[in-house]
Amino acid sequence: MKGAMYRSLQRRIILVTLLVSYAPLFILGFSIYYQFYNTCRDLTEQQLRYRAQAQAAVVDLFLKEHSAILSAMADTNRFDFMVEDRNLSRILEVMNNRAGGFVDLGVINSDGLQRTYIGPYELEGLNYYDEPWFAETMARGLHVSDVFLGFRRSPHFIIAVRRQEGNRTWILRSTVDSEVFGSLVRAAQVGRTGDAYIVNRDGTFQTSPRFGGKILDPFFLPTNLFGGSTTVLERKTDGHTRLYAGTWLKNNKWLLVVNQGTEEEMSRLFATRDLEIIIICGGMLVILLATVFITRALVGRLQQNDQKVSELNAQLIQSDKLAALGKMAAGVAHEINNPLAVIQQKTGWMEDLLEEEELKQSENIEEFKNSLQKIEEHVDRARKVVHGMLGYARKMEPHLEDVDVNGTLKQTTELLANYARINNIDIQTDFGADLPIIAADQAQLQQVFFNLITNAIDAIGQNGEIRIISEKVQDQIRVHVQDNGPGMTEEQQRRVFDPFYTTKTTGKGTGLGLWISYSIIEKMGGTIAVHSRQGEGARFTVQMPIVIPEKK
Amino acid sequence: MDSFRVLVVDDEEDFLETLVNRLKKRNLDAVGVKSGEEAVEEIREKRYDVVILDIKMPGGMDGIETLREIKRIQPLVEVLLLTGHASVETSIEGMKLGAFDYLMKPIKLEELLVKLGQAFEKKDTHDQKIRGAKIKELMRFPGRVFKQIKEEDKE
Ligand SMILES: Nc1ncnc2c1ncn2[C@@H]1O[C@H](COP(=O)(O)OP(=O)(O)O)[C@@H](O)[C@H]1O
Ligand SMILES: [Mg+2]
Numbered sequence: 001m002k003g004a005m006y007r008s009l010q011r012r013i014i015l016v017t018l019l020v021s022y023a024p025l026f027i028l029g030f031s032i033y034y035q036f037y038n039t040c041r042d043l044t045e046q047q048l049r050y051r052a053q054a055q056a057a058v059v060d061l062f063l064k065e066h067s068a069i070l071s072a073m074a075d076t077n078r079f080d081f082m083v084e085d086r087n088l089s090r091i092l093e094v095m096n097n098r099a100g101g102f103v104d105l106g107v108i109n110s111d112g113l114q115r116t117y118i119g120p121y122e123l124e125g126l127n128y129y130d131e132p133w134f135a136e137t138m139a140r141g142l143h144v145s146d147v148f149l150g151f152r153r154s155p156h157f158i159i160a161v162r163r164q165e166g167n168r169t170w171i172l173r174s175t176v177d178s179e180v181f182g183s184l185v186r187a188a189q190v191g192r193t194g195d196a197y198i199v200n201r202d203g204t205f206q207t208s209p210r211f212g213g214k215i216l217d218p219f220f221l222p223t224n225l226f227g228g229s230t231t232v233l234e235r236k237t238d239g240h241t242r243l244y245a246g247t248w249l250k251n252n253k254w255l256l257v258v259n260q261g262t263e264e265e266m267s268r269l270f271a272t273r274d275l276e277i278i279i280i281c282g283g284m285l286v287i288l289l290a291t292v293f294i295t296r297a298l299v300g301r302l303q304q305n306d307q308k309v310s311e312l313n314a315q316l317i318q319s320d321k322l323a324a325l326g327k328m329a330a331g332v333a334h335e336i337n338n339p340l341a342v343i344q345q346k347t348g349w350m351e352d353l354l355e356e357e358e359l360k361q362s363e364n365i366e367e368f369k370n371s372l373q374k375i376e377e378h379v380d381r382a383r384k385v386v387h388g389m390l391g392y393a394r395k396m397e398p399h400l401e402d403v404d405v406n407g408t409l410k411q412t413t414e415l416l417a418n419y420a421r422i423n424n425i426d427i428q429t430d431f432g433a434d435l436p437i438i439a440a441d442q443a444q445l446q447q448v449f450f451n452l453i454t455n456a457i458d459a460i461g462q463n464g465e466i467r468i469i470s471e472k473v474q475d476q477i478r479v480h481v482q483d484n485g486p487g488m489t490e491e492q493q494r495r496v497f498d499p500f501y502t503t504k505t506t507g508k509g510t511g512l513g514l515w516i517s518y519s520i521i522e523k524m525g526g527t528i529a530v531h532s533r534q535g536e537g538a539r540f541t542v543q544m545p546i547v548i549p550e551k552k
Numbered sequence: 553m554d555s556f557r558v559l560v561v562d563d564e565e566d567f568l569e570t571l572v573n574r575l576k577k578r579n580l581d582a583v584g585v586k587s588g589e590e591a592v593e594e595i596r597e598k599r600y601d602v603v604i605l606d607i608k609m610p611g612g613m614d615g616i617e618t619l620r621e622i623k624r625i626q627p628l629v630e631v632l633l634l635t636g637h638a639s640v641e642t643s644i645e646g647m648k649l650g651a652f653d654y655l656m657k658p659i660k661l662e663e664l665l666v667k668l669g670q671a672f673e674k675k676d677t678h679d680q681k682i683r684g685a686k687i688k689e690l691m692r693f694p695g696r697v698f699k700q701i702k703e704e705d706k707e
Contacts, residue, residue: 333636334608334636335636337636337656337657337658338564338567338657340657340658341564341567341636341658341659342564342566342567342570343658344658344659344660345566345567345570345571345574345658345661346566346570348570348574348660349570349573349574352574379658383658387656
């Protein structure tokens with residue numbers, strides 16, 4: 001029951017200590033991680049934004065350059081010159097020399113008819129009048145189209161410029177190589193997960209993305225999420241978080257999107273996080289071990305102290321009880337001694353009278369004498385009890401002399417050897433060789449040992465063993481008297497030192513032996529304790545302080 | 553000198569009476585009284601060799617007071633304290649006041665007689681010393697010697 005109390009105390013201390021020490025550790029670990037995560041993310045985002053902006057500038061430049069070349073060609077050559085196959089072919093060559101990526105070149109009159117076409121397809125003579133780009137070009141002068149399939153049924157986009165030559169209006173139109181344009185955009189891709197592409201306002205891929213679709217497929221993000229300048233968004237798709245940076249090109253039609261999985265960029269962060277987790281776990285383990293260890297030691301010490309205190313308390317209660325009983329006994333003794341004295345004197349008087357001649361003749365004289373003898377014997381027995389109760393230890397102050405404890409034990413053992421032998425009890429002795437001579441009352445000490453050994457013999461009855469051990473423990477001498485008799489219950493152990501507590505038959509035991517022994521040893525500043533379990537014998541331990549005799 | 557004179561003081565009448573009878577039967581000149589006051593009276597009037605005094609007597613003078621008074625009146629009388637309970641303090645006080653010894657009740661008459669003998673012996677040596685001293689002193693004033701000795705013998 002007590003053990004459970006200490007265990008729960010230990011558990012509580014460990015719990016509180018761990019709570020108090022783990023909480024800051026967690027908070028610290030988490031906030032460091034959080035800060036680091038934010039910094040890392042900001043950095044990634046920043047990089048992505050710069051990349052998107054830089055690439056957008058490159059693409060803008062590409063479109064501007066190609067438009068400018070086409071315009072220059074239209075401005076510097078007349079319609080009549082241009083419609084000649086040979087001339088147009090030469091011009092396409094010049095244009096490609098200036099900046100690559102022009103696939104074909106066509107001249108279209110104001111009715112939408114393609115007059116001349118140089119390129120890999122058979123498109124000469126087609127009419128574009130109904131194509132949306134034609135009207136647009138006619139209206140604005142310059143047009144860069146979205147990607148579309150057109151007559152050739154393969155994705156492409158065109159740049160067209162309108163030329164006013166006197167009354168005549170015509171259009172010079174060129175297709176830009178999807179491959180060249182696409183690879184230009186893809187230059188912004190980075191790492192294993194990086195991707196870069198262009199999307200138009202309607203959310204259609206204008207270049208082939210690396211993952212998740214191909215050209216002309218729909219883009220899964222609504223483009224209106226991307227604002228004026230560069231916008232960065234975070235999206236999670238099948239468990240992977242990606243950052244999307246989008247920049248509108250100058251033509252305001254196309255959005256350049258550069259994106260990247262965060263895992264890759266954040267992998268450094270995760271390495272750091274893992275290290276942090278390992279360090280924190282290590283710290284927690286160390287704290288746990290230290291806490292458990294320290295708490296164990298602490299609670300153990302506490303338990304020991306508590307035990308000492310309760311033992312001390314038990315001793316105090318014991319000696320208080322005995323002191324009170326002693327006072328009472330002294331009072332009772334007086335009341336008993338006086339009547340005993342009267343009985344004794346009256347008996348003596350009767351004996352005196354029996355000596356007179358006339359009574360000597362009586363036939364019952366012997367019976368009388370016998371009875372008086374018996375009365376005297378019993379008065380004497382009562383007297384012994386009462387005197388014992390007062391303890392002849394109390395009658396006189398202890399008389400200090402040089403006492404050899406081992407010698408005293410030996411004498412007492414010899415005194416009782418015969419008594420033990422009759423009952424077939426073996427007395428074993430094991431005396432410590434290092435016991436000093438102490439100042440004590442030898443007669444009283446002998447009385448104590450005598451009591452303990454006779455009790456042991458009485459307890460065993462027949463056939464058994466008594467061990468008498470003396471030892472020096474620090475500044476004390478301890479004498480153990482141990483028997484293999486029937487032992488005692490806890491209740492009995494509590495009461496053995498009480499006066500008149502005896503389990504022996506009337507006349508044999510007075511119940512005063514241990515009580516007197518206790519007072520004698522207590523007066524010496526020592527203690528007597530009993531350790532026993534029922535059925536396993538008993539051990540009485542006398543503990544005396546070592547009082548060094550004064551030198552004479 | 554004739555037989556030794558003993559005064560027994562005890563409030564327990566049965567005890568007192570019997571003890572006195574038994575002492576008388578052993579040819580001692582024993583007198584019993586029941587209280588401290590009576591004992592003091594007796595001491596004032598007659599010469600005693602030994603007083604057997606119970607320490608604890610309820611009401612009136614107790615043993616210690618009686619002892620003090622007795623010693624004041626007849627410093628040379630030997631007092632044996634008798635007690636029903638052993639209290640170290642009272643006994644020590646009694647010894648300081650000049651008691652010869654103290655004994656615990658109940659005590660066998662044989663033991664008491666041994667103690668009494670010792671007390672008489674002490675008293676006797678005292679008496680003889682004093683008598684010797686007195687004789688020496690009186691020798692210096694021969695005229696008064698015989699008268700003095702005669703008087704002492706009468707007591
Ligand atoms: N060695 C022992 N083994 C068992 N019981 C004991 C032992 N010593 C003492 N006792 C118990 O303690 C009681 C009190 O002992 P004690 O005070 O010496 O009085 P007594 O011997 O007169 O009975 C004994 O009657 C006995 O019941
Ligand atoms: Mg005993």
